[in-house]
Amino acid sequence: MTQTERTAGFPGLLDPDLVLRRHVEDLSARFTGMVSPETVERMVFESYTALGRTAKVKAHLPVLTCRFATERLTALAQAKGALVKEAPEVLFICVQNAGRSxxxxxxxxxxxxGRVHVRSAGSMPADEVDPVVLEVLAARGMKVTDAFPKPLTDDVVQAADVVITMGCGDACPVYPGKRYLDWSVTDPAGQDPAAVDAIASDIETRVRGLLSELGA
Structure with a gap:
């Protein structure tokens, strides 16, 4: 992909290619011996393109790309056994990665x-996390300020010990040696705060049960 193709449709960005190249250099150094520089470069620009399809605020794309690529590279290194897991890995998947997950x-x-490491993703990610979901979480003492919807990728599935789907059907690839669960939880999209709070209570009960099973 050329620089023109990468920057097309992102007005106001000051040469994101240079920013992404710096991310490639930094991440290549960080993952030396675990992931090849070529894989790092591919994953950074691939992540940029994937997030760009739905991002509402284009100016933040390079920063979000770095975070997303770092998460994916960490998962890839873990799946390859090049990076030791310090805690059980849980992955939540819903459709938009904006509410339930x-x-x-x-x-x-x-x-x-911190006793369990968690990731989330969506089969068809939205452009932002549902504001009512953030409001309900904040009221419960969980101020989620840096979350953003991310597309589902094979690397995060391969790194997970437990994969929990929440209404995304057969979108999740199946790998041996992992525990798969499907939670039937109401979608909070378009719901008022009271309804979303009830959904949050349902999810909390399930999460506490999961953590008990994991010994966390």
């Missing part, structure tokens, strides 16, 4: 206090 991930992070 974001709530579940925030709760695992909050209640496990």
């Amino acid at each position: 974001q709530m579940a991930a925030a709760m695992v992070e909050h209640f496990s206090e």
